[in-house]
Amino acid sequence: METKNDFQKEPQNNSQTEPKLSRRQLLKMAGVGGAGLLLGGAGVGSLFATGAVGAASSTATAQPAADILPFYGKYQQGIVTPQQDFFHFAAFDIIAKKRSDVRALFEKWTDAAARITQGQPVGDESNNQHLPPTDTGEAIGLTASKLTITFGVGPTLFTKDGADRFGLASKRPAPLADLPAFSADELQAEWCGGDIGVQVCANDPQVAFHAIRNLARIARGSAVIRWSQAGFQRTERAAAKPGTARNLMGFKDGTGNPDVNDDAAMNDVVWVQPSEGPAWMTNGSYMIVRRIRMRIEEWDRSTLQDQEATFGRARISGAPLGGTDEFEKLDLDKKDASGKPLIPVDSHVALAHGDGKVRILRRSYSYTNGIDAKTGQLDTGLFFVCFNRDPRKQFVPMQQRLAKNDRLNEYIVHVGSAVFACLPGASAGGFLGQELF
Ligand SMILES: C=CC1=C(C)c2cc3[nH]c(cc4nc(cc5[nH]c(cc1n2)c(C)c5CCC(=O)O)C(CCC(=O)O)=C4C)c(C)c3C=C
Numbered sequence: 001m002e003t004k005n006d007f008q009k010e011p012q013n014n015s016q017t018e019p020k021l022s023r024r025q026l027l028k029m030a031g032v033g034g035a036g037l038l039l040g041g042a043g044v045g046s047l048f049a050t051g052a053v054g055a056a057s058s059t060a061t062a063q064p065a066a067d068i069l070p071f072y073g074k075y076q077q078g079i080v081t082p083q084q085d086f087f088h089f090a091a092f093d094i095i096a097k098k099r100s101d102v103r104a105l106f107e108k109w110t111d112a113a114a115r116i117t118q119g120q121p122v123g124d125e126s127n128n129q130h131l132p133p134t135d136t137g138e139a140i141g142l143t144a145s146k147l148t149i150t151f152g153v154g155p156t157l158f159t160k161d162g163a164d165r166f167g168l169a170s171k172r173p174a175p176l177a178d179l180p181a182f183s184a185d186e187l188q189a190e191w192c193g194g195d196i197g198v199q200v201c202a203n204d205p206q207v208a209f210h211a212i213r214n215l216a217r218i219a220r221g222s223a224v225i226r227w228s229q230a231g232f233q234r235t236e237r238a239a240a241k242p243g244t245a246r247n248l249m250g251f252k253d254g255t256g257n258p259d260v261n262d263d264a265a266m267n268d269v270v271w272v273q274p275s276e277g278p279a280w281m282t283n284g285s286y287m288i289v290r291r292i293r294m295r296i297e298e299w300d301r302s303t304l305q306d307q308e309a310t311f312g313r314a315r316i317s318g319a320p321l322g323g324t325d326e327f328e329k330l331d332l333d334k335k336d337a338s339g340k341p342l343i344p345v346d347s348h349v350a351l352a353h354g355d356g357k358v359r360i361l362r363r364s365y366s367y368t369n370g371i372d373a374k375t376g377q378l379d380t381g382l383f384f385v386c387f388n389r390d391p392r393k394q395f396v397p398m399q400q401r402l403a404k405n406d407r408l409n410e411y412i413v414h415v416g417s418a419v420f421a422c423l424p425g426a427s428a429g430g431f432l433g434q435e436l437f
């Protein structure tokens with residue numbers, strides 16, 4: 001596919017008769033660093049063109065195949081992909097007015113994402129001394145680091161304040177509804193919503209940041225970042241043994257996830273099926289993100305017994321209480337000698353598990369954002385991410401149970417929330433959202 005972002009466009013006019021402006025003035029006029037780059041305009045374009053110098057020095061980095069995940073395919077990467085070490089999430093709001101502009105943005109984003117996930121710079125290299133570099137450069141010399149970029153569209157892309165902004169209202173799938181308010185919510189507007197959600201994961205934090213930064217740069221004039229959050233888990237290198245990562249409360253987090261290698265389970269839990277409609281969402285998935293702050297100062301003062309009863313699992317092994325192995329079946333009927341359930345009925349796993357019939361795929365990361373200036377407490381927690389086929393039947397009832405009775409609520413507070421319909425994968429030559437826009 002040949003789509004060029006605004007940084008790749010070559011000047012279109014070589015006239016030498018334009019008034020002389022300093023390079024700095026030209027860059028400002030052109031809105032450099034943003035999509036306002038009016039290179040088609042005669043004056044700016046011509047002067048830039050006359051200044052092209054220098055032989056292009058390659059920024060290509062030899063890429064070990066093991067560090068590259070394919071971009072094109074039936075599904076988007078970053079959903080059933082084994083979890084990478086670092087994460088960067090950005091919610092964007094569209095400022096463009098026309099559906100064709102949104103479509104053009106997705107064409108450009110697809111092209112950029114297809115390149116950077118393969119360890120290539122955004123767009124073709126250019127050594128034009130009078131233009132900003134096409135790529136921002138901080139990933140030069142770095143491997144692709146299993147970079148994945150997963151795009152989703154939020155309910156407000158379809159209707160906002162009752163208005164059918166882009167003529168897409170009739171295409172909104174019913175499961176892409178605003179989440180209901182949950183009883184324990186303390187949501188803050190600055191961590192909520194977004195017309196588009198972009199999840200970036202990689203085994204290097206700079207590679208992940210580079211992706212978000214360049215997508216935002218390409219979007220300038222069409223979309224702006226509404227909020228963003230970086231996240232992490234332990235790196236594979238730091239782990240003495242491979243295994244489930246721990247969250248910031250010190251517990252293994254992810255044990256009870258369905259097996260991402262089990263296609264039947266993924267079709268049941270994650271992927272929107274052809275029968276479910278609309279067609280543009282087949283092989284997509286709904287992504288819920290919740291920014292959940294942990295009151296870790298309180299948590300760190302609670303006893304081990306209380307901590308284990310809160311989750312219903314042992315801290316060190318990760319086994320269900322009363323068991324010995326992390327992956328043994330969760331048996332909520334097991335009782336102690338006095339007839340009391342070994343896994344408390346109000347523990348996190350008991351409530352999340354329910355009858356075990358409704359599942360979600362979690363893909364969360366820890367986050368830390370310095371301190372809360374008002375309280376002096378750490379602003380840290382879990383950036384909860386999950387994928388499901390229909391949030392109304394999966395995430396929502398589960399979170400309703402948790403919000404009402406979960407012992408964990410004493411130590412956490414949900415401050416951010418958003419829901420996105422993650423598009424199906426794109427095929428080479430096509431672009432993400434092609435069926436929608
Ligand atoms: C609505 C969905 C869920 C939210 C929100 C949530 C928040 C949350 N979870 C932990 C830590 C753990 N969760 C664990 C298990 C678990 N959690 C959910 C769902 C939500 N969690 C599910 C579906 C499950 C699995 C239940 C099962 O069937 O076994 C565990 C235990 C280990 C594991 O299975 O991953 C931990 C630990 C935190 C800290 C948190 C919010 C900050």
Ligand SMILES: [Fe+2]
Binds near residue numbers: 348352
């Ligand atoms: Fe959980």
